[in-house]
Amino acid sequence: MNMKAIKILNRLTNISTLLIMVMLLLLASCADELDLEPLSAQTSEITFQNLDAYKQFLAKIYGGISLTGQDTSGNFDDIAGINGNFSNYLRLFFTTQELATDESIIAWNDQTIHNIHNHVWTSSDIFITAMYARVYFQIGLVNQFMRETEPGVLDSRGNVDEALREEIAGFRDEARFMRALSYWHGIDMFGDIPLVDENDPVGAFFPEQTSRVEMFNYLESELLDIESRLPNPRQNEYGRADKAFVWMLLAKLYLNAEVYTNTDRYVDALEYTERIINAGYTLVPEYSYLFLADNDSNGAEGEIIYPVLFDGIANGSFGGTTYLVHAAIGGNMNAADFGVNSGWAGLRTTSAFVAKFNDISGNTDSRAKFHTSGQTLEIENPFDFTQGYAVTKYRNVDVNGVIGSDVSGNNVDVNFPMFRLADAYLMYAEIFLRGGGGDASTALLYINLLRERAYGDASGNIAISDLTLDFILDERSRELYWECHRRTDLIRFGQFSDQGIWPWKGNIAAGRTTEKFRDLYPMPSAELNANPNLVPTPGY
Numbered sequence: 001m002n003m004k005a006i007k008i009l010n011r012l013t014n015i016s017t018l019l020i021m022v023m024l025l026l027l028a029s030c031a032d033e034l035d036l037e038p039l040s041a042q043t044s045e046i047t048f049q050n051l052d053a054y055k056q057f058l059a060k061i062y063g064g065i066s067l068t069g070q071d072t073s074g075n076f077d078d079i080a081g082i083n084g085n086f087s088n089y090l091r092l093f094f095t096t097q098e099l100a101t102d103e104s105i106i107a108w109n110d111q112t113i114h115n116i117h118n119h120v121w122t123s124s125d126i127f128i129t130a131m132y133a134r135v136y137f138q139i140g141l142v143n144q145f146m147r148e149t150e151p152g153v154l155d156s157r158g159n160v161d162e163a164l165r166e167e168i169a170g171f172r173d174e175a176r177f178m179r180a181l182s183y184w185h186g187i188d189m190f191g192d193i194p195l196v197d198e199n200d201p202v203g204a205f206f207p208e209q210t211s212r213v214e215m216f217n218y219l220e221s222e223l224l225d226i227e228s229r230l231p232n233p234r235q236n237e238y239g240r241a242d243k244a245f246v247w248m249l250l251a252k253l254y255l256n257a258e259v260y261t262n263t264d265r266y267v268d269a270l271e272y273t274e275r276i277i278n279a280g281y282t283l284v285p286e287y288s289y290l291f292l293a294d295n296d297s298n299g300a301e302g303e304i305i306y307p308v309l310f311d312g313i314a315n316g317s318f319g320g321t322t323y324l325v326h327a328a329i330g331g332n333m334n335a336a337d338f339g340v341n342s343g344w345a346g347l348r349t350t351s352a353f354v355a356k357f358n359d360i361s362g363n364t365d366s367r368a369k370f371h372t373s374g375q376t377l378e379i380e381n382p383f384d385f386t387q388g389y390a391v392t393k394y395r396n397v398d399v400n401g402v403i404g405s406d407v408s409g410n411n412v413d414v415n416f417p418m419f420r421l422a423d424a425y426l427m428y429a430e431i432f433l434r435g436g437g438g439d440a441s442t443a444l445l446y447i448n449l450l451r452e453r454a455y456g457d458a459s460g461n462i463a464i465s466d467l468t469l470d471f472i473l474d475e476r477s478r479e480l481y482w483e484c485h486r487r488t489d490l491i492r493f494g495q496f497s498d499q500g501i502w503p504w505k506g507n508i509a510a511g512r513t514t515e516k517f518r519d520l521y522p523m524p525s526a527e528l529n530a531n532p533n534l535v536p537t538p539g540y
Contacts, residue, residue, distance in 0.1 A: 088319020102502035123522035142179035146198035266436025293404035293413035307415040312406030339396030341409030345385040352502035
């Protein structure tokens with residue numbers, strides 16, 4: 001399976017969707033609001049007569065992050081009960097990780113979307129429920145893939161030779177990484193959640209709730225088990241899991257272990273962060289190249305560890321980076337400058353984030369990507385796009401300003417950088433400051449490499465006396481904003497709920513602290529109603 005095979009997921013409909021969807025209906029029920037519906041009447045016996053189906057199924061698993069459903073029509077969305085425009089995994093992930101922070105606020109008034117930034121969400125919130133459903137839809141896909149590729153099942157089909165068995169074994173490890181990624185999102189956002197794998201029955205049963213500590217241990221064991229068998233870094237096809245994907249997820253898991261388990265694992269976080277840093281990745285010289293339509297070929301591919309792949313022709317939707325480009329354009333901005341045909345006047349940022357830059361023009365620190373003309377800095381009316389500076393980070397043009405592959409300007413080619421080397425540099429410095437090992441000179445070197453790229457020279461370099469945890473939190477925001485790290489970072493630094501303040505947090509213009517229990521999103525009420533083994537998240 002090559003990169004194109006992963007991208008052209010809307011054409012890959014010949015998979016065993018009936019078995020997958022029926023299993024998901026009973027596993028991650030979301031019965032009241034987000035029912036998962038069968039999309040075809042094929043059985044596994046018919047589907048897997050075609051050996052390409054194994055690759056297609058794996059492509060569907062990868063595509064679960066980028067696609068809304070089986071095609072781009074909107075008629076076959078993977079989850080129901082929410083407008084398909086909002087139901088994309090990555091778009092929901094942005095909602096929960098960015099809209100709840102100082103980095104982003106939205107002008108629209110769709111259902112409960114403003115409750116996320118305002119920190120007044122409830123257990124019946126449609127966007128939180130949809131995010132939970134997306135996590136378990138992904139997990140369910142992988143569980144079914146694992147069932148369909150068990151050695152005994154392959155034996156029963158009689159059409160799988162040894163070469164294909166070996167290839168399928170590699171597919172299984174890649175699928176397990178993707179399952180671990182969604183489980184990580186699950187424990188990070190929801191805390192205690194059910195653990196269900198391929199050994200659980202397909203049918204009507206109520207999974208038990210698993211503690212965050214138990215889930216942490218499960219994820220650690222899964223990732224350590226598949227690590228040795230996956231290809232070495234950058235030796236798999238672009239966009240597919242290799243050892244570096246696993247190292248980065250392990251480093252993230254260990255970095256946040258004190259939040260998840262009340263036990264720090266910074267020493268382990270350093271080990272896997274150093275593996276990433278030493279794996280041959282390099283910083284692309286221009287920061288902006290990371291967020292352009294050709295970021296798979298302009299040098300950014302040497303920095304991006306895990307790209308979520310998008311293609312304006314093959315896998316368009318109203319989610320993913322199409323959303324991040326279109327929704328950030330409004331006011332007097334020219335959509336054509338961003339390689340699209342229109343702006344949706346939705347996403348912009350708050351003055352709290354803008355204040356992290358001494359010069360907002362971008363002439364000093366090139367990471368300051370704001371459109372200020374016709375925009376106010378402060379937000380008196382959160383439903384007015386022109387209040388709050390616009391963000392110009394994602395652009396559907398290549399390094400020469402040429403529009404992406406969809407010349408109509410509807411959908412974009414920008415791959416989303418789920419993991420990249422710059423994050424590992426920042427993680428190393430943070431781990432050092434938290435006592436996990438490493439040394440001061442190396443930590444300072446990594447930070448200044450990022451700042452030299454941003455400033456174009458050494459004028460923005462810092463001294464060792466400047467290297468503090470407060471500085472790291474701000475630098476992570478300057479470097480990684482709108483890449484779905486902010487909520488997790490703020491919680492790790494104790495700044496998300498009952499300490500940090502930014503405009504419209506707490507549903508007042510000046511912002512206020514909110515309840516500590518909001519460090520977790522609630523177990524959706526639809527899940528609680530469907531499964532008697534689940535208990536409400538404390539505080540909700």
